[in-house]
Amino acid sequence: METGGAGRKTVLTPKAVIHQKFGSKACYTIEEVHEPPQNGCPGLAIAQKGACLFRCNLELPDVSVVSGTFKRKRDAEQSAAELAIEKLGIHTRTNDLTSEEACDELVARINYLFSNEFLSALHPLSGHFRDAMQREGDCHCLVPISVIFAYDARICNLSKWIDPHMESNPYLVIPCILRAAAKLSESLSAPKGQLSLQRKNPYPSEVIASSVIEPSLSSKRSLIEVVHIPHFLDKPVESITLDLSPTGYYLDLIAKQLGLCDAAKVFISRPVGRASSETRLYFAASETFLSDLPSDLLDFKEALHFREPLNARATYLCGQDIYGDAILANIGYTWKSKDLSYENIGLQSYYRMLINKTPSGIYKLSREAMVTAQLPSMFTTKANWRGAFPRDVLCTFCRQQRLSEPIISSVGVIPSSSKSSDKQNLQVTDSKAVQEHANGGTIAENNGQVVESEDTFRCEVRIYSKNQELVLECSPKDTFKKQFDSIQNVSLKVLLWLDIYFKDLNVSLERLTSYADALSIQFNSQRFFQELASYRSFHSGLNSEVQEEISHKSKDLKFLCTYLGYGDSSLNIHGSDSGISPSNGSLVCISYNVSLKAEGVEVRETIEKNDDYEFEIGSGCVIPCLEAIVQQMSLGQSAYFCAELVPREFILAATLNSARILHLLDSSACCLEYSCTLIRVTEPLEARMEQALFSPPLSKQRVEFAVKYIKESHACTLVDFGCGSGSLLDSLLNYQTSLEKIVGVDISQKSLSRAAKILHSKLSTEPNNHVPRTPIKSAVLYDGSITDFDPRLCEFDIATCLEVIEHMEEDQAYLFGNLVLSSFCPKLLVVSTPNYEYNVILQGSNLSSQEGDPDDKTQLQSCKFRNHDHKFEWTREQFNHWARDLATRHNYSVEFSGVGGLGHMEPGYASQIAIFRRSETRRVHPIGDKAESAYRYQVIWEWNSRNK
Template identity: 50%
Template sequence: MLVIEEHLVVSHKKPTLTPKAIIHQNFGNKASYVVEEVKEVHQIECPGLSIPQMGPCLYRCTLQLPELSVISGTFKKKKDAEQSAAEIAIEKLGICSETIDPTPQEAQESLVARIAFIFSEKFLLCDHPLGGHIRATLWRKGDLCRSIPISVLAMYDPKLLSLCKCINPDVESNPFLVISHIKSATANLYQYLATSERHLCIRRLTPYPQDIVESLMKEHGSLECIQVAAIRIPSSVEQSIEQVTLRISLREYYLDVIANELGLEDAANVMISRNLGKASSETRLFFTAPKPYLLDLSSKFANGKETLYLMGSLNVRASYFAGQDIAGDAILASIGYTRKSRDIFYEDVSVRLYYRMLLGKTPGGIYKLSREAILASELPSRFTTRANWRGSLPRDILCMFCRQHRLSEPLFSFHPFKTSSLLSGSRLKVAECGDNVIEHINGVCVTSSTHSDSELFKCEIKLLSRCGDLILLCSPKDGYKKQNDAIQNTSLKVLSWLNMWFKSMILSFERLCETADDFNIQIYSSNIISEILAGQSTHNGQLNAIQCNKLVEPTYMDSSYDMLGDLVQSLKIEGPFSGVCPCNGSLPCIRYSVSLAVQSQNVKEVIEVCDEFEFEVGVGATVSYIEEVVMQMSVGQYAYFSTNFLSSDLVFASSGESVKMLSLLSSKDCCIEYEISLIKVTEPPEERMEQALFSPPLSKQRVEFGVQQILESHASTLIDFGCGSGSLLEALLNYPTSLEKMAGVDISQKGLSRAAKVLNSKLCTNSDAGRQWTGVQSVILYEGSITNFGSQLQGFDIGTCLEVIEHMEEDQACLFGDVALSFFRPRILIVSTPNFEYNVVLQKSNPPAQEQEELDDKTLLQSCKFRNHDHKFEWTRAQFRQWASDLAARHNYKVEFSGVGGSADVEPGYASQIAVFKRDWEVKDVVKHAEEHHYNIIWEWNSRKE
């Protein structure tokens, strides 16, 4: 009887152990962790408001060891508290946490011992996955009995792979070298094991004890036959993938069946890839070892990808999946042995799963899969707030992308810095608002009149290869108040840059590298990046063989194709207009179904249905044409349209009927049909915060303030600067005023389109109902910037600019004031903007109680966020008064200050501050300007024409 004990094996390059793992190594079950929740109640008094608020939920851990007991600090996550307690204990006990790697000579000796142990009787009975392979070979006949392919040893025993990496680090990038090292080590065991000159396999010379074999035969003696669905990936990209069925008897070695499918006699020369997907997955690629590898396993062939190219056998698609060179046809299957059971494990692999795995190797695809909305979702271009983000977070997507392409985990480093500011010239740029709000700051940041400091964080991300080589570095200049906000935004920058390649079929790699500076990315290894991206371009190219009419078009990525008419056909919106519509920053929730239709055959197959799909408007979180359509809808309405712009890989990834889909895609008149219903709309945070405290809402109070000014001034004409979707103009139609003509101007075509639809519906409703109390005779909407001069905007009695300037850069807001009062010159100009000081009340800022007494009002103000992620600045009362007073003095206007929400006599003043500029002199001449801008008329209504 052969009895061989395994020698001590030390893995090469062991991953750094966590503090908890080190404690477990030293104390095992004697270490006891007790985590307790720490509850703290903080309160803050605001003028007129006293709301108790719970602080964040924190955790503290007590670690009890035989020798001592330690207590951690407080953390937001339980696992962080446990790790902190373990780290404290390690430091107090003086435990060394460094690991020692074996020398190549030591690793070689351990490799021989490990192989001997694998072929021992003890290993045959264990639950190791490799033991399942050895037991299965007992059913084989003749020399194949007890014969194990070397590729099985290389891929199913991590210890062997680790030792081979220690001997030769090149194994990491070329797994074929493992076979050479295993075969060489086996030669030292010639008394017990034999290797074949023609086949890559190892065979135990002496049989296993008969009683053990008979016991195993009885245990696995079923005659049952299983059928496993798999995918064949042809070597030629001209051939499409196809579904195959593996019929395996439980008395057969499943690798022999796969070998027959590949045209081989047995499994000896079947190569196996690393597992694909999750670590627990048994999904792998099985392929034929190329002849050069069989004849000579030296580095001459084992490192020669060029050899495979010259032979014409390199399977680019399979190589892209596996992250290693694969020659000839390949079988993608999910089958093998696990530690959980001695029975063979298997799952079906469908065409749909193949394309979902392909999709999961791209940044946008990972996000689509996390949303479970492949045909509707897109990776957003901006991270505004954690509350508005749906699906996997950017950091998680980046980590998944690195794993899929066998890169090291991304390295995130933080650089805290202090930034100071003065009252004048403060330039705080906000990227989001809400609970986890990103405070995006460029330059100076605080709005108090005295000098103060605020700590911000910059995040730097490094992508490294498995060998530790630096691939790229992303180091944005933007600062954020929270570390997590910095991580998410910087991760999204890297993902957005990479996604440019994966979404486009016409972008060259050279052009992609040229755009790196725009994303604050420095490339250190263009070769590795090009290898990662090369496989995807091959997949994009092979889609031509299975695309439907115009479904894959380079123009889909062309920015000039952003108009709805270029993407959507036969748009039809049904249902009554409810008035509740999406706007920028809102969260519409839709139900949709997508079908593949062939009109000539009157056939329509549903390929994706989603009952609730919520997305943020304005950040690219959904397919462009879906957002365009939804922006034209109100809650309760239904939309129907078709499009030809959708790649066929997304169709296959969504649909389970691959054969039927392929047949439909080959039709010349096939198209994609969408059915969408708008279920609800969640308003942006600014409106939600205001509505929680004010009744009526601030928006309505601002309208009522404007109406009062109109009544007092007897104005007959009004122009709304930055009218957006026409909410003010629509609201004014509900009041009996002296207005006869109204106009609106905005730079957004989307907003103006919405305004036209809303105003037209309102005017038609008033006319049908016979409401004569509004004297408005004409309404006109202009497209253009309110900082440009145009004589079309002259001659109005009253001008309004309500909650607009904060959406502009601060210098542009100042420019608008000068243009409005020097060129447009309305008799009255009303400008409103948020009072930044009131954000303390709206956002219920809540510092820890013990720090409360040490904070003055100005320091407390620094903890506030802007009310909307799109705000470029927000002024205090002093800043607003200074700007308005200087502006009025320059242009001979008088200015009065007021506001809505709150009170001028009670701190912190009005929630929305208002300046009313009045001109008491007559305009005698028409102002002319050398660079006069012509405003395009988007929509016009006239009561006489009606």
């Protein structure tokens, strides 16, 4: 792994700088400006227009600017962004200042701040100068140095040029500003023992008069909710209220809460949370620092050691070293008004800021589902994704952890002109060709040949520290047809790996490395742990105590975990079965309510509720038990169940009633009680496009095809390999057949749970006009891989494997075929799989009424296969080759058929089917080991007619 810095710094446009700091809160409005016509024709009855120019109005949370007029809209937007950057004092110079130049500019800036014109200016800092004039006694006209650094972006940036360590340590700023102020001794003074500056000459009366705020505008007392964060981890974080008078200085009030007599001793952190937020931490200056403030900055850095304990929680929140207690508040002055602005900050806000520094927490916040949502395990399609995209989550994470923006590079992979019958040969193009393709180019030159633009992409991501030291890189080999999908997938891999660390700080380096290898990630362990040191410090003493407490209080409660078997007593599903149920890949919509259920307390406390919550089944974007239950429900049904507690920071981030929730968590054994209703099911894309073109749908046609062969063969036993949610087994119960025993095998316990519910309901129902009498005597569902051997499935009359093998790697499909025909040895085997050649017809079908990717003409035009989970799709030639090879090798005959379309016309059937028949002359070898030790499958559900 490389350890050097990034090759070169990316020069950001003004608009990109604004987006980096404000995101979607930056609002650009374009206005057309028509110039008077030049060289017009006098007396012409037709209205004459001059040139059309554009002006841009940029609205930010605290400031608005208007650009000049430009011929192009983009130039007007960039101009407005540049004006905003200049007004906000954001530093964007690409050439580094020398230390001497930075010191000179710092002196000039301080001189301007104490000038007459600045007092009446609309600036976040000018309000503090006006408040200083209202202070009485020895503090009259004294401006705390801490506010100068905190609220003037130019001072902050210049200080960082002088010494980069000042950004994370505000104690280094004080002597720096004092040295600059000393050069202005004729106009400024710094009283001894005071961390403040003041003018030697008072402001002129006319300047004071123009700066005074009318009393009527601020005549009421203000009650401001803030959060008190003790430095001891065993003391709870509490919400308190500040009572601010109309003429009072809010920093004096905060100083009093911290046990200080002077606001100058209150230090202020940089903004916490969003870049546009004015939420900051206020904390007391160290007594060690105040007792001996050296004049020499270098000596001071060497002597900077504090006796006070580090506040791990506050330090983690803002990324600056904070000692002693701290207060979290959103209060201050803005660019738009001279009035004091504030927002109440309660415990919910505090915990939301905490979880916003973790990958999973950022995603939860984007979905407003702190308890129910979790970081998805896979990115399928843009149309099905809900919440912040992985790349946006990764960028937010890097900003929150004070890392550089992630560098994501896309590498185009263009198929060569020659293709084998089995696989495409892929060639990585050079950067120029990649750029052409990324910009929509239609051809790329490769070894002197022109290749059609049918490119795929793979992406790499690198994350650097603020000092441009490489922390980690992810370079997977996965390729995607769409560049967007490639970017999101590589970002998600990094997030999933980071989330492993944030969920378990005790994970060993060996396991972390193993996870990284599996996700194609390389990382510098020393730098990685160094960059996230504050998180480890914060959680080392807190998490173990809290989790141990939760575990102890919940150990006697019975609740649902990650898997729900049929008949679980803690699950109640109400409502009639509509027959419409979600499957893997379905987009479902639920309404749900989550309450905290405490032992011995009848009243439930609602934590989280949502009346319209969408998510994709199988993507892992909600807690496992909820997804498992939704898969067992049908449209319109409601479910009630209990689940284990999530970490308490997520619970407290979800609720406004923090005091009551904390009381229950601290005093009782608790669990989460869910109630949810399935209100909408959108089938997977593959099913939707098949239904749009075929009637009845292909899925039903495949079942009817299998039933035909079951009846013809007079089969008594059937095994369905890859049975999923039991759709085939369920459908078979609607037909009169000779089957007496049916068996299903699948690797998904969630799907098997759904299948068990359906089969149990039908088999246990007395026959009537809707449910025919069935000769079935037994039914079994097994959990296991169809590439593993289990002697209990040998010598069945018929075996089916419908639309399953394409979800495996090709070598696994060969392994399955060999295992079934050589070891399981059914008399008849029916295998179906999509015909890749038919996709061109499916892609041309009219799906305008279906939901798709809004950025595409149709979603199908960008799909390589019918389903994102397909590992391959074979042409007729490839499928025939696979089937004939297996049949010849294992003494089976094989014939080919299909459903959907016409087999004798191009491009054949939509679903191609192979029917293997065991040769009558073949000798079936007896199974050598039928002992239970040879059983590889686990029985999930079993039904017998005798125990009906």
